[in-house]
Amino acid sequence: MPLYTTANPTAWLQPAAVDGARNQATFWIPPSGTTDANTGLPPFWKNENEFWTSNDAHHTDVFGYAYPGTQYWNFTSDEEWRNSVRGIIQSLYPNSARSTLTNAVANGDTLTHIMDEGNMFMDWVIQVKASAREMPPIFRAMFSLVGDFSSDASTEVGMWMRMIVDGPETSAWKAREAEQNAKRFSTIDQGLTNTIGLTSSLLDQIKAGKLESLDPEAVVPYLNTHLTWVVYAVR
Structure with a gap:
C-alpha cells in the first residue's frame, strides 16, 4: 500500500456511505453516516482523545519507520521519488x-x-x-x-x-x-x-x-x- 499510494498520489480514499453493500456499519462506525480519509481507525489511538485516520497515516514515517523505496527524503523531488517507486513496483509485479x-x-x-x-x-x-x-x-x-x-x-x-x-x-x-x-x-x-x-x-x-x-x-x-x-x- 505505501508503494501504491506513492506511485498514485491522486488515488486516495473517497467518501462512502455506511450501510452500503461494501461499507457496513460496525461497533465503532454507526449506520447512516459517511466514512472518508478523516474517519477514525479504531482501535488505533493517536492520543487519549482521538484515533488515527487514513490521512494521519498516509506516510509511515509518522510512526518512526519507512519501507525501502518510500524514504522520500533521499530524493531531490517528488517526481524522482515516484519514478523510483514505479521501478520497484515493476520489478516486484512485472507484466x-x-x-x-x-x-x-x-x-x-x-x-x-x-x-x-x-x-x-x-x-x-x-x-x-x-x-x-x-x-x-x-x-x-x-x-x-x-x-x-x-x-x-x-x-x-x-x-x-x-x-x-x-x-x-x-x-x-x-x-x-x-x-x-x-x-x-x-x-x-x-x-x-x-x-x-x-x-x-x-x-x-x-x-x-x-x-x-x-x-x-x-x-x-x-x-x-x-x-x-x-x-x-x-x-
Missing part, C-alpha cells in the same frame, strides 16, 4: 510474460519469433537459496542486469525481502535455542529459498536489441555476464 508475448503476436512486433507454433516459450526464473544461520533476520536482496560498460545504467529485475523482528522478550529464549541447536545446524542448515521471475526482464532486453532470444544458448552466457545482485542487511 505477465505470456500476455506480453500474446500481444506481440497479435501486433506483429519484434517479439513474434519468441513463441513457437504451439504458443510455447522458455520461461526463466532465478532460484535463490541462502543460509538461515548466516543471513540476518532482516535483509533485502536486489537482482539486476548490468550493462556492458560501468557507465551503463543497470535494470532491476527482482527483489527478495525478509523481515523478522524479534521482541526483547524472545531474545533470551532464542539465544538458548540457538546454543542447543548449534551442533544440529552445523550439519543441517535450514536454508531460505525464493523464486524470482526473469522472463519479462529478458523480453525487455530482446526488444532493446541486447539479447537474441530466450533460448539457453543465448540466455545463459548473457546472464553469466550481466546478472548481478547485492544484499542489504541489518544485523
Whole structure:
C-alpha cells in the first residue's frame, strides 16, 4: 500500500456511505453516516482523545519507520521519488510474460519469433537459496542486469525481502535455542529459498536489441555476464 499510494498520489480514499453493500456499519462506525480519509481507525489511538485516520497515516514515517523505496527524503523531488517507486513496483509485479508475448503476436512486433507454433516459450526464473544461520533476520536482496560498460545504467529485475523482528522478550529464549541447536545446524542448515521471475526482464532486453532470444544458448552466457545482485542487511 505505501508503494501504491506513492506511485498514485491522486488515488486516495473517497467518501462512502455506511450501510452500503461494501461499507457496513460496525461497533465503532454507526449506520447512516459517511466514512472518508478523516474517519477514525479504531482501535488505533493517536492520543487519549482521538484515533488515527487514513490521512494521519498516509506516510509511515509518522510512526518512526519507512519501507525501502518510500524514504522520500533521499530524493531531490517528488517526481524522482515516484519514478523510483514505479521501478520497484515493476520489478516486484512485472507484466505477465505470456500476455506480453500474446500481444506481440497479435501486433506483429519484434517479439513474434519468441513463441513457437504451439504458443510455447522458455520461461526463466532465478532460484535463490541462502543460509538461515548466516543471513540476518532482516535483509533485502536486489537482482539486476548490468550493462556492458560501468557507465551503463543497470535494470532491476527482482527483489527478495525478509523481515523478522524479534521482541526483547524472545531474545533470551532464542539465544538458548540457538546454543542447543548449534551442533544440529552445523550439519543441517535450514536454508531460505525464493523464486524470482526473469522472463519479462529478458523480453525487455530482446526488444532493446541486447539479447537474441530466450533460448539457453543465448540466455545463459548473457546472464553469466550481466546478472548481478547485492544484499542489504541489518544485523
